[in-house]
Amino acid sequence: MSMLINGQPGESISALDRGLAYGDGVYRTLEWCNGQPRLWRWQYARLAEDAARLCLPVPAEALLLEEMRQLTPGLERAVIKIVLTRGVGQRGYAMPEPCQPTRMISANPWDGYPATLAEHGVTVRWCQLRLASQPLLAGIKHLNRLENVLARAEWHDPAIREGLLCDQDGRVIEATMSNVYVLKDGVLLTPPLHQCGVRGAVRDWLFDCAPALGLALEETELHAGDVLAADALLLSNSLMGIWPVAQLDARVWRDFTVAQRLRQHWLAETA
Amino acid sequence: MSMLINGQPGESISALDRGLAYGDGVYRTLEWCNGQPRLWRWQYARLAEDAARLCLPVPAEALLLEEMRQLTPGLERAVIKIVLTRGVGQRGYAMPEPCQPTRMISANPWDGYPATLAEHGVTVRWCQLRLASQPLLAGIKHLNRLENVLARAEWHDPAIREGLLCDQDGRVIEATMSNVYVLKDGVLLTPPLHQCGVRGAVRDWLFDCAPALGLALEETELHAGDVLAADALLLSNSLMGIWPVAQLDARVWRDFTVAQRLRQHWLAETA
Numbered sequence: 381m382s383m384l385i386n387g388q389p390g391e392s393i394s395a396l397d398r399g400l401a402y403g404d405g406v407y408r409t410l411e412w413c414n415g416q417p418r419l420w421r422w423q424y425a426r427l428a429e430d431a432a433r434l435c436l437p438v439p440a441e442a443l444l445l446e447e448m449r450q451l452t453p454g455l456e457r458a459v460i461k462i463v464l465t466r467g468v469g470q471r472g473y474a475m476p477e478p479c480q481p482t483r484m485i486s487a488n489p490w491d492g493y494p495a496t497l498a499e500h501g502v503t504v505r506w507c508q509l510r511l512a513s514q515p516l517l518a519g520i521k522h523l524n525r526l527e528n529v530l531a532r533a534e535w536h537d538p539a540i541r542e543g544l545l546c547d548q549d550g551r552v553i554e555a556t557m558s559n560v561y562v563l564k565d566g567v568l569l570t571p572p573l574h575q576c577g578v579r580g581a582v583r584d585w586l587f588d589c590a591p592a593l594g595l596a597l598e599e600t601e602l603h604a605g606d607v608l609a610a611d612a613l614l615l616s617n618s619l620m621g622i623w624p625v626a627q628l629d630a631r632v633w634r635d636f637t638v639a640q641r642l643r644q645h646w647l648a649e650t651a
Numbered sequence: 652m653s654m655l656i657n658g659q660p661g662e663s664i665s666a667l668d669r670g671l672a673y674g675d676g677v678y679r680t681l682e683w684c685n686g687q688p689r690l691w692r693w694q695y696a697r698l699a700e701d702a703a704r705l706c707l708p709v710p711a712e713a714l715l716l717e718e719m720r721q722l723t724p725g726l727e728r729a730v731i732k733i734v735l736t737r738g739v740g741q742r743g744y745a746m747p748e749p750c751q752p753t754r755m756i757s758a759n760p761w762d763g764y765p766a767t768l769a770e771h772g773v774t775v776r777w778c779q780l781r782l783a784s785q786p787l788l789a790g791i792k793h794l795n796r797l798e799n800v801l802a803r804a805e806w807h808d809p810a811i812r813e814g815l816l817c818d819q820d821g822r823v824i825e826a827t828m829s830n831v832y833v834l835k836d837g838v839l840l841t842p843p844l845h846q847c848g849v850r851g852a853v854r855d856w857l858f859d860c861a862p863a864l865g866l867a868l869e870e871t872e873l874h875a876g877d878v879l880a881a882d883a884l885l886l887s888n889s890l891m892g893i894w895p896v897a898q899l900d901a902r903v904w905r906d907f908t909v910a911q912r913l914r915q916h917w918l919a920e921t922a
Contacts, residue, residue, distance in 0.1 A: 383666060392663040393671065395654060395755050400664065400734070402796035403674030409742070434797070435804065459742065463671070466800075471680070471730065471759070473796065473803035473827055484666050488742070512783035512847075513819060516801055524795035525673035525744065526705070529737075530787055532744035533706065548784060556744055576783075 382451050383486040387443075397482055399465030402473065403523035405482075406430040408581070410618045412458035412487065417448060419618065419649060422581040422588070427462065430520045435475065436464055439483055451487035459488045459619065465523070492619045497541065498643055501626025501636055502615070504555065506604070507531040507543040511553055513575040521578050532556045542615055544607070544628070545577075552602040553577040555615055558623075560602075561586075563612035563638050567596040582616040585649070586642070593645060595638075614639045621646045653722050654757040658714075668753055670736030673744065674794035676753075677701040679852070681889045683729040683758065688719060690889065690920060693852040693859070698733065701791045706746065707735055710754055722758035730759045730890065736794070763890045768812065769914055772897025772907055773886070775826065777875070778802040778814040782824055782847040790850040803827045813886055815878070815899070816848075823873040824848040826886055829894075831873075832857075834883035834909050838867040853887040856920070857913070864916060866909075885910045892917045 383391050398404035408427050411418040424441050431438040444462065452458050463484040469476045509531040517524070531543055542555040554560055554577040562569045568590070573579050590597040607613060612633055613625035624639035626632065654662050669675035679698050682689040695712050702709040715733065723729050734755040740747045780802040788795070802814055813826040825831055825848040833840045839861070844850050861868040878884060883904055884896035895910035897903065 381667075385666065391666050393666050395656065395662055395664050395734075395757070396652075397671070398800075400668070400671045400736075400794065401678075402800050403794055404797060404800050407672075434801075461742070463666075465671075471732070471762075473799045475800065475804050486666070491742075509787060512785035512788075514783035514798065516780060517783075517797055522797055523671065523674055524797045526675060526788055526793055526795045527785065528744045529669075529673050529675050529746065530705075533746050 381486055381488050383484060384447050384451060385484050386482060387447065393482060393484070394468050396468045397465055398467060398469045399463065399482060399523055401469070403525070404434070405463060405465030405523045406434060406436065406521055407461060407463040407523060408521060408618070409459065409461050410581070411492065412448065412452050412455065412460050414456060417460060419581050419585050422584045423618070426521070426579065426581050426584060427464070430522065431464055433520055434522065436466060437479070437481055439464070444485065447485045448487070451485060455487065455489060457490035459490060459492060461486050463523070498621060498623050498639075501624040501633065502541040503539055503627040504542040504544055504615070504625050505535060505540050505629065507534050507545050507556065509534065509545065510548045511545050511576040513547060515575055518576050519573045519579040528556050546604070547576055550603060552604065552607055558615040558617040558620060559583040561614040561616070562602055562606055562610040563614065564606070564610055567598060568614070568638070569598055569600045569602060569606070571602050572599045580617050582618055582621065582646070585646070586616065589645065593642075612636065612638055614642070652757055652759050654755060655718050655722060656755050657753060658718065664753060664755070665739050667739045668736055669738060669740045670734065670753060670794055672740070674796070675705070676734060676736030676794045677705060677707065677792055678732060678734040678794060679792060679889070680730065680732050681852070682763065683719065683723050683726065683731050685727060688731060690852050690856050691716075693855045694889070697792070697850065697852050697855060698735070701793065702735055704791055705793065707737060708750070708752055710735070715756065718756045719758070722756060726758065726760060728761035730761060730763060732757050734794070769892060769894050769910075772895040772904065773812040774810055774898040775813040775815060775886070775896050776806060776811050776900065778805050778816050778827065780805065780816065781819045782816050784818060784846040786846055789847050790844045792849050799827050812894075817875070818847055821874060823875065823878055829886040829888040829891060830854040832885040832887070833873055833877055833881040834885065835877070835881055838869060839885070839909070840869055840871045840873060840877070842873050843870045851888055853889055853892065853917070856917070857887065860916065860920075864913075883907065883909055885913070
């Protein structure tokens, strides 16, 4: 693992950083592939919007690209993580003015998922935890992730790759580390993320490219029954790309056509 | 500022610590006074319960006391912060097994609040932000504090010392950094914290000592109207102790008798 912290090689941060004290920051995890970050246009747009919603300054795109390049010499494929925090602050919740943000970029040799998961589909489960509704934080990939930690702790079986999460009213929102899509009568449906959930870069990309693929993709409220009645169930995140779900408890799916078509398009995307 | 990290002097932590990555940890802030931490019995009980709810191992009480003593030579009065995280982990939300937790204890020379605030009362406001309901996290002083950061960013007037917070249904829950109490007809009322809010050590202490003081203290749902109709409004946290509220928008209170009686008892507490 190699890391740049505010542009300098390092691997530690101040124990007074507000990223630690309050989870006061945002992050992205993404794939570095053949000399560039995959879906970078969407990753950077999401990072910038998430940072802006928390009143965090966002680094210039060129600076982030340059630092990613510094960290990946000789790496054909890597996992990149970008973390932005509000930096060191005095005790207390008030935002420091001006703030000196902390920028962390790390690169790990690729340890992502085997392609067989995308080919054969994955097994998922329902989580008991119900996501809290907070419109001021919904959609943001911020550093307050205890709900995800607790949800992921609900199972230990390594054969189960993901857990589906509902909100307090039983609406399906996402999975612990991915966005969720239901295929029904040829239309791909995904939950709105105005109250909770994380808006992933692959989800944004899908909305942008669906029309050109002749695919209808719509935001709509989904419940457990809609998931069980789906013709196919799909997951997306920046390291898995797009996975079809093969099994959810007793429910089994076998037609992965749409997931595999989207995945091929995702693999070919160079923007 | 002096700090011990896992017992060693230091002031930085691994950038891979889950406290930073996910806010995966808990903390306490407390007052060191005349060679001991104030309300320690309640502080430690809360730290232990909060840690247990997140499946974090809790350090032995004697170890924490010893480290606080190491950090406070010559300091008659200090602000102590104890942070426990799930330590360094691999990428992903799954809890590392076994976990190697990170324990940070820091001491700052006292920079708490002037006593005049407790004597003359403080000015507070309502926050717009509505707290999200998450029973699995409610009451815990964990490191996911973005709601508090956003609520505290709603005002800049230094004359306003606190902001009152309601949940999504308009129930009053707490203030950004303190618990809230309404005095009505001789009974002190404070909101239940089963859905959101932080259970402060002073609040626990008040419940334990109220009977001996002949004071009725009850958990009950409170709305904005109950606050405005209160005979007195009180706030508590471990550094302010107990503050009476003198003003909330146009509403003014002048009788601080109960707050000052409780404060005297708090100042005299040596447990």
